[in-house]
Amino acid sequence: xxxxRVPRGGKVRLGALAGDLRVERDSQIEVEGALAVSGRARxxxxxxxxxxxxxxxFRSEDGTVxxxxxxxxxxxxxxxxxxxxxxxxLKARHVDADRGLTVxxxxxxETFDVGGxxxxxxxxxxxxxxxxxxxxxxxxxxxxxxxxxxxVDLREVDLxxxxxxxxxxxxxxxxxxxxxVGGKFxxxxxxxxxxxxxxxxxxxxxxxxxxxxxxxxxxSADRDLTFEDLEIGGLGTIGGNGKGRNVEVGGRFTVxxxxxxxxKLEVGGxxxxxELLTGNSAExxxxxxxxxxxxxxxxxxxxxxxxxxxxKAARISLGRKSRATGPLVGGRIEIDTRxxxxxxxxxxxxxxxxxxxxxxxxxxxxLGEGASAAEVVYTETLELKAGASVRSPPQxxxxxxxxxx
Amino acid sequence: xxxxxxxxxxxxxxxDLYATVLEVVKRYHGAARITRISYGAGMPVDRLRNFxxxxxxxGLLRSEEVDGRPVYDITPRGQEFLDTYWKMRGYIEVLExxxxxxxRGVRRR
Numbered sequence: 442x443x444x445x446r447v448p449r450g451g452k453v454r455l456g457a458l459a460g461d462l463r464v465e466r467d468s469q470i471e472v473e474g475a476l477a478v479s480g481r482a483r484x485x486x487x488x489x490x491x492x493x494x495x496x497x498x499f500r501s502e503d504g505t506v507x508x509x510x511x512x513x514x515x516x517x518x519x520x521x522x523x524x525x526x527x528x529x530x531l532k533a534r535h536v537d538a539d540r541g542l543t544v545x546x547x548x549x550x551e552t553f554d555v556g557g558x559x560x561x562x563x564x565x566x567x568x569x570x571x572x573x574x575x576x577x578x579x580x581x582x583x584x585x586x587x588x589x590x591x592x593v594d595l596r597e598v599d600l601x602x603x604x605x606x607x608x609x610x611x612x613x614x615x616x617x618x619x620x621x622v623g624g625k626f627x628x629x630x631x632x633x634x635x636x637x638x639x640x641x642x643x644x645x646x647x648x649x650x651x652x653x654x655x656x657x658x659x660x661s662a663d664r665d666l667t668f669e670d671l672e673i674g675g676l677g678t679i680g681g682n683g684k685g686r687n688v689e690v691g692g693r694f695t696v697x698x699x700x701x702x703x704x705k706l707e708v709g710g711x712x713x714x715x716e717l718l719t720g721n722s723a724e725x726x727x728x729x730x731x732x733x734x735x736x737x738x739x740x741x742x743x744x745x746x747x748x749x750x751x752x753k754a755a756r757i758s759l760g761r762k763s764r765a766t767g768p769l770v771g772g773r774i775e776i777d778t779r780x781x782x783x784x785x786x787x788x789x790x791x792x793x794x795x796x797x798x799x800x801x802x803x804x805x806x807x808l809g810e811g812a813s814a815a816e817v818v819y820t821e822t823l824e825l826k827a828g829a830s831v832r833s834p835p836q837x838x839x840x841x842x843x844x845x846x
Numbered sequence: 847x848x849x850x851x852x853x854x855x856x857x858x859x860x861x862d863l864y865a866t867v868l869e870v871v872k873r874y875h876g877a878a879r880i881t882r883i884s885y886g887a888g889m890p891v892d893r894l895r896n897f898x899x900x901x902x903x904x905g906l907l908r909s910e911e912v913d914g915r916p917v918y919d920i921t922p923r924g925q926e927f928l929d930t931y932w933k934m935r936g937y938i939e940v941l942e943x944x945x946x947x948x949x950r951g952v953r954r955r
Contacts, residue, residue, distance in 0.1 A: 522881065540885050557885030573870045573886020590870035590886045606869025606928075623869055623932045625939075640932025642939060657929070658936020675937055 442480055449486075462496070464488045466504060475510075484523075493529065501525060511546065518550075524557070547580070581614075597630070613647060636669075648681075665698075682716075706736075711744075723754070735846065740771075753846045761793075770846045778809070786844040794826075802841055818842070863889070864906075865931045867897050868924050871907060876919040883918065 443460035447453050447468045455462075456473035459480075466486020470476060475493040482494070484501035493510035502521040511529035512518075518525065518533040523540055530546035541558040548565045556573045564580035572589040581597045590606045598614035606623045613630025620626065620637040627644040634651035637643060643654065645662040653670045654660065660673045665681035675692045682698035689707045699716040706712070706723040714731040723729065723740040733750040734740075740754035748767035757771040765782035774785050778793040784800040792798055794809040802818045808829035817823060817835040825831070858866070870886035871878040880898070884891045898918065901907040906924035909916045920928075 539881060556882040557888070571873060573873055573882055574888060588873050590873040591866065591888075606872065607866070623865075623928060624935060639936075640929060641936030656936070657933035659940045674933060676940055 447488075472510065499525075499533070670704075688720075700731075733846070751846045757787075768845050770844050774803075792829075802844070804841070806835075861931065863887070863897060864901060865928060867894065867901065868906060868920055868928055871918050872920045872925075872928070874917075874919075876917065877912070878918045879915065880918075 445455070445458050445460065445462050447464040447470065449465040450467045451465070452469045452471070454471040454473060455476050457477040461480040462478045462482045464470065464482070464484045466488065468488045470488070470490045472490060472492025472494070475495060476490055478496035481498045481500065482496040484504070484506045486504035488504065488506050490506070490508045490510070494508050495513045496515070498516040499512070499514045499518040500520070501523045503523055505524045505526060507526045509528045512527045512531050514533035517535040517537065520538040520540065524542065525538055526543040528545045531544045531548040533550045536542065536550045536553045536555070538554070539556045542553070542555050543560045545562045547563045548561050549567065551568050553559060553567050553570045555571070558574050559570070559572045559576045561578040561580065564583070565578050566583045568585045570576070570584050570587045574591040575593070576589045577594040579596060581599065582595050583599045585601045587600055587602070588604045592608040593605045593610070595611040597612050598616060600616045602618045603609065603616050604621045608624050609622045609626045611628055613628050613632040616634040618635040620634050622639045624640060625642045626637065626639045627646065628649065629646045631648045632645065636652040636654070638655045640657045642658050643656040643660040645666060648664045649662055650667040652668065654668045655672045657674045659676045661678045663680040666679050666683050668685035670687045671677070671685055671689070673690045673694070677690050677694040679696040679698070679700070683696050683700040685702050687704035688694070688702055690709065690712070692710045694708050694712045696714045700714045700718050702720040704721050706720045706725070708725045708727070708729070711727040712725060712729050714734070716732050718731040718734040720736050722738045723736050723742070725742050725744070727744040728747065729742055729745070730747040732748065734748055734752045736754035738754065739756045739758070740752070741758045742763060743760040745764040746752050746759065746766065746769065751768040751770055752765070753770040755771060756773045757769050758775045759765055759777055759780045759782065761777040761779060763777065763780040768784040768786060769782060770786045772788045774787040774790045776782050776785070776792045776796045776798065779795045780793065781797045783798070785798050785802070787803045789805045790801050790803040791807045792809055792812040792814065795811040796809060797812065798814045800816045801814045804820045805822045806817055806819045807824040808814060808826060808831070810826045811828040812826070813830045813832070815832045817831045818841065819835065819837055820839065820841055823835050823837070866887045867883060870883050873886070874882060880891055880894065883898070884894050887894065889897070898907060901924070902909065905921055906927050907918050908921050909918045
């Protein structure tokens, strides 16, 4: 096959070429119509193509090749210790660039494998995108898998998986399967995802809807968040409403609206919900705050319960020296030693030694040693251990008054 | 690296550089060449070699010869380092933020 050679520092004018093209360093090619190379195009060092280019395959090494037009490669585009800059569109079967690739127009290939930096000013479509360093795209990204070692800055995405070592910032879109980010993830527009795992910080600035969410350090959602299992190592905040299955937060969890879960709530520190909190069960090491909280089964609180309208569960257990502000309503309520509560409504209410309550309304009531209540209303039994006291005379009634909640 | 976003530059510390190298290596699934790591991590090859040697000596990276050239892969211990590093970076960023001024608890009024 014939080869057309452009010598080092050469300035030539080329159009359609049968055969291969070899371009030595520091060359410029003026284009007649389009530079159409039927075979391979090989660049050795820096070069510039001043117009559109088509070729069977493209290879460059040790320099930057600038194409000041579209670049269409039938087979593969490969750079070795080099970079490629395309001012128009780029199409190729596979793209493998060692140092970097910049595309001003739309880019499409089956695979993009870039060692350093991949930048695009418009859309990019591929099956797989792998970038060692940074990946920045101003248009929509459509791909099956995207991997990057460094940071990623994207607009709208339509992906199956996204895996990034450092920092991800994207406008929004869909990631159907999974998002895995080492450091920090943030989305600025509504996003849907299969599941997301972030080592450091996850931030959703608009609505987010997905499966499991796992954040090692902190998660914040400025608006509504829908999830399956939510696991946060440190701090979590939801600016709108939260809806999901299970929640596990190591530190503090704040929800400005309501939080509705169907499973278990586990919070190591403190949870604060501005409106309604519902779930199946709760285990809170510190404080739980809500306008109203309702759990279908057990609730164990180590520190404090603070509600305006009440806290209801099939079984409520308040830890030693804990505090309850607002009524507690349950099947069985256990208030541990030296704990203090306000009004308690239940089938069975047990106050531990030296525990205190204001009003106790239950079928069966038991006050431990030194425990006290201001008022007790019961239907079946009242047990007072040594030193226990009720300020007003206990009232045994036929029917208990209606419970709140 | 957590602040690796426009408008919030943070000087990379040594631990950030080690994490960056490991993340780049991880992306290549056992086939990371030194030049690719160099471009990905934004670090010259001669400096990178010192980092790679240190990571290997700590058991965070391993290498093997493929076609006469070394290629690198992250070890389970290296992955453990990354998990811990990112979690710690997340906590540090949280701790360095000022307290939320409008945190609205439902304290009894």
